Amino acid sequence: MLDPLRLTVLAVAGFLAGAVNGVAGGGSLISFPTLLAMGYSPVAANVTSALATLPGYVGGLVGYRDELGTVGPKVRQLAAVSVAGAACGSAILLCAPAEQFRSIVPVLVLVSVIALALQGMVAGRLGKARAAGGGRGLLIGQFAVSMYGGYFAAGLGVMMLAVLGAFVAADLHRLNALKGALSLLVGSVSALCFTAFGPVEWIPVAVMSLTGLAGGRSGVVLARRVPPRYLRWLIVGAGLVLSVALFIR
Numbered sequence: 001m002l003d004p005l006r007l008t009v010l011a012v013a014g015f016l017a018g019a020v021n022g023v024a025g026g027g028s029l030i031s032f033p034t035l036l037a038m039g040y041s042p043v044a045a046n047v048t049s050a051l052a053t054l055p056g057y058v059g060g061l062v063g064y065r066d067e068l069g070t071v072g073p074k075v076r077q078l079a080a081v082s083v084a085g086a087a088c089g090s091a092i093l094l095c096a097p098a099e100q101f102r103s104i105v106p107v108l109v110l111v112s113v114i115a116l117a118l119q120g121m122v123a124g125r126l127g128k129a130r131a132a133g134g135g136r137g138l139l140i141g142q143f144a145v146s147m148y149g150g151y152f153a154a155g156l157g158v159m160m161l162a163v164l165g166a167f168v169a170a171d172l173h174r175l176n177a178l179k180g181a182l183s184l185l186v187g188s189v190s191a192l193c194f195t196a197f198g199p200v201e202w203i204p205v206a207v208m209s210l211t212g213l214a215g216g217r218s219g220v221v222l223a224r225r226v227p228p229r230y231l232r233w234l235i236v237g238a239g240l241v242l243s244v245a246l247f248i249r
Helices: 004-023 028-037 042-052 054-063 065-070 072-095 098-117 119-125 127-131 135-151 156-167 172-197 202-223 228-248
Strands: none
Touching: 004 028, 004 042, 004 054, 004 202, 028 042, 028 156, 028 202, 028 228, 042 054, 042 072, 042 098, 042 172, 042 202, 054 065, 054 172, 054 202, 065 072, 065 172, 072 135, 072 172, 098 156, 098 228, 135 156, 135 172, 156 172
16 A cells, blocks of 8 residues: 555646646656656556556547547547557567666657657648648558557657647647547557556556546646647656656666
8 A cells, every 4th residue: 555645646646647648648758757756667657657547538538529529530540550559569568578668768758759849840841741631651650659659658649649740730629639539549458458467556547547537637728728839848848857867767
């Protein structure tokens, strides 16, 4: 059992992670390092964070229910590649040596942050692909980011938002709705794999899930009031700090 202070820290981290996922993605960049700081192994922190942030996506989708109706065709188009990618990534994580995962974590965090920072430039260079609805490039990109999400939960929303923003012509709120639906799908597949075969810490999952659900709904309210560019750069800054800290560690 965890003491009251640790339970409080988990509750706050779960709420903030859910809120950040509702805003623009990257909530696991809060929950994952919190679990690391509490002494859980990198693999256990990763799989626990993946399960704990899942309800936050549900809360975010409730807030984006109007936009979700407009991106339904894209959700259906990308569902199969998302499931396949998540299953592949989860299988790699569970089968690969834990030490290998520990060494690559700082790089994965840094890659996810850079992807979001460069989203605008990439989107400008892929204007034709966006006009055509993404095409094959969107399917390949979504499979890759879903495999990344199945392997490493932290930064999934950031990476997915970067890919969708590069290929899909839509405003940030619609992209967030699409990202939320697909992230929930990827997270659900990973959760099934991790529940059956992964080292899940269930008390943190329970605490962070409850507060994350409320945080996801609150994050959507914030996202509607704050300019999108500020949200992106806030997450980029926090991610860079985390990446540097992990490299030092």
